[in-house]
Amino acid sequence: MSTLKPDEVPHHLTASYATGFGEEGRAWIAGLPTLAANMLERWVLERDGPARAGEASLVLPVLCPDGTPAVLRLQMPRQETTAALIGLRTWNGRGMVRLLDHDPMSSSMLLERLDGARTLASINDDDVAMSTLAELHTRLVAVPAPQGLRGLGDIASEMLEQVPQALKRLADPADRRLLRSWASAVAELTGEPGDRMLHWDLHYGNVLAARREPWVAIDPEPLAGDPGFDLWPALESRWDDVVAKGDTLRIVRRRFDLLTDALGLDRARATGWTLGRLLQNSLWDIDDGESRLARSSVAIAESLLNRRPPPNGR
Numbered sequence: 001m002s003t004l005k006p007d008e009v010p011h012h013l014t015a016s017y018a019t020g021f022g023e024e025g026r027a028w029i030a031g032l033p034t035l036a037a038n039m040l041e042r043w044v045l046e047r048d049g050p051a052r053a054g055e056a057s058l059v060l061p062v063l064c065p066d067g068t069p070a071v072l073r074l075q076m077p078r079q080e081t082t083a084a085l086i087g088l089r090t091w092n093g094r095g096m097v098r099l100l101d102h103d104p105m106s107s108s109m110l111l112e113r114l115d116g117a118r119t120l121a122s123i124n125d126d127d128v129a130m131s132t133l134a135e136l137h138t139r140l141v142a143v144p145a146p147q148g149l150r151g152l153g154d155i156a157s158e159m160l161e162q163v164p165q166a167l168k169r170l171a172d173p174a175d176r177r178l179l180r181s182w183a184s185a186v187a188e189l190t191g192e193p194g195d196r197m198l199h200w201d202l203h204y205g206n207v208l209a210a211r212r213e214p215w216v217a218i219d220p221e222p223l224a225g226d227p228g229f230d231l232w233p234a235l236e237s238r239w240d241d242v243v244a245k246g247d248t249l250r251i252v253r254r255r256f257d258l259l260t261d262a263l264g265l266d267r268a269r270a271t272g273w274t275l276g277r278l279l280q281n282s283l284w285d286i287d288d289g290e291s292r293l294a295r296s297s298v299a300i301a302e303s304l305l306n307r308r309p310p311p312n313g314r
Contacts (some may be wrong), residue, residue, distance in 0.1 A: 002047040004036035004060065013053040021076065028076045032058060039072055039108045043101060052116070054219070056080075061113060069113040070100055077107040079150075080221050085109070086148050087197060087222030095139040097208075097218045114216055118209035121238055129204060130255050133234055134262035136217055137202055137227070141263065145197040145224030152225025153193035156186050156276060162283050171291040178293060178301060182279040185272040194226030203233035227263050228273030232281070232300070234259055235274070239296050252303035271304045 009032055017025030040047070040062070048069065049061035057075035064070050075081050085107070088099040093112075101110040123129040145151075163183045170176045199206075200221040210216040235255050242251050260270050278297045285294060 003040070004033045004051065004058075006030075006033055008051045009058065010051070010053040013055070013058060016055040017076070025076070032074065035074055035106060035108065036060065036072070039074065039103065039106070039110075042103070043072075043110055045070070045072060045110075062110075064100075064110075071111050071113050073109040073111055075107055075109075077105075081107040083149055083222045084220055086146060087199075087220045090143060090146050090197060090222075091140065091220075094143075095136050095213075095217055096220065097210075097216055112210075114208040114210045114218065116208060120204040120207040120215065126238075126251065127254070127258065129237075130234065130258045131262070132215055133202065133204065133207060133237075134259045136207060136215060137199070137230070137234070137259065138262050140199055140202070140217060141196040141227045141230065143197045145195055145222070149197065150223045151193060152198075152223060152229055153190060155223070155225075155280070156190045156193060159183070159276070159279055159283060160187060160190070163279075166283055166286045169286050169291060170293070172293075175293045175298075178298065179279065179282060182275040182282070182301070186276040186279055189226070189269065189272050189276065192226070193224075194229070195224055196227055198223050198225050198227065198230040200230060201233050202230060204237040206233075226269070226273050228265055228270035229277055231256065231259050231270060231274050232277035235300055236296055248299050249303045249306075252300055256304060274304060275301060 009029060014026075014029050017029050019025075021028070036058075039045070040060075044065045045062040047060055048063045052059045052061075057073050060072040060074070062070050062072050085099070085102055085104075088096060088109070092098075097114060098112040099109060100112060102108065120129045120133055123132070160183055163179065167176050167179060170179060199217060200223055201219060202217060206219050207215050207217055235252055242248055245251065256267075256270075256274075259265075260267050263270075278301055282293055282297060
């Protein structure tokens with residue numbers, strides 16, 4: 001059984017943990033080889049390829065004792081990983097990657113193996129890709145949120161409390177006006193935050209090809225709330241390509257219409273919650289030292305707010 005060597009841990013994962021978690025993050029990275037060895041031994045797994053990583057986890061392709069391909073996902077225990085486990089168990093493979101086993105102490109997960117080289121971003125026709133994502137999204141939010149997940153109502157209230165300080169750190173008066181308007185939209189919706197289980201990060205890169213069905217979602221960060229709050233990652237998918245086409249407003253509107261039609265959402269309400277998601281992202285950026293709103297966020301807001309009502313009134 002091949003173990004994990006320290007030099008196999010990707011540098012971007014090491015940097016992400018050092019930046020995000022300081023000494024605790026560096027200590028967790030240093031302990032990764034031992035954690036990997038323990039989990040490989042516990043589940044009698046054989047490594048079956050090189051290590052990969054995102055910003056929050058290390059993934060090892062493995063073979064189970066019966067030869068079934070799987071992946072061992074290792075991440076530091078925190079609120080997000082606890083929520084992911086709740087979501088994976090609740091979805092139970094319905095439109096979502098299957099959880100085969102997990103270790104509650106370390107938050108390690110044994111997951112079914114998907115085709116990591118084929119994401120929805122590989123589909124050139126944006127309408128086809130977005131319609132596929134929308135259909136998958138519909139299946140995911142059909143599930144009511146179980147106990148134990150954070151609620152959108154609490155998140156929205158926390159965001160509104162942060163707005164006054166954030167406004168002081170924006171350099172452009174136009175950005176300040178936008179941030180205030182997004183906060184106002186959220187304030188109107190906080191009384192009805194919704195009760196669906198949201199993925200929170202469903203974009204083209206988080207949908208992989210699978211054998212048991214064409215496409216399956218991965219990397220959920222579940223919370224309970226209104227599906228309108230879950231649209232932004234899809235709207236910003238493959239953003240550089242959207243900008244390069246020179247028709248940003250039309251493409252965003254088209255994506256928004258495909259999503260809201262598939263999900264059966266009221267467009268005015270979905271617009272409000274999408275502005276709430278732009279508010280959340282902006283507050284995070286400002287907290288990280290940014291003094292301007294992201295141009296993509298400004299473009300998405302403009303796309304949704306400066307449009308004629310569709311014929312059906314939704």
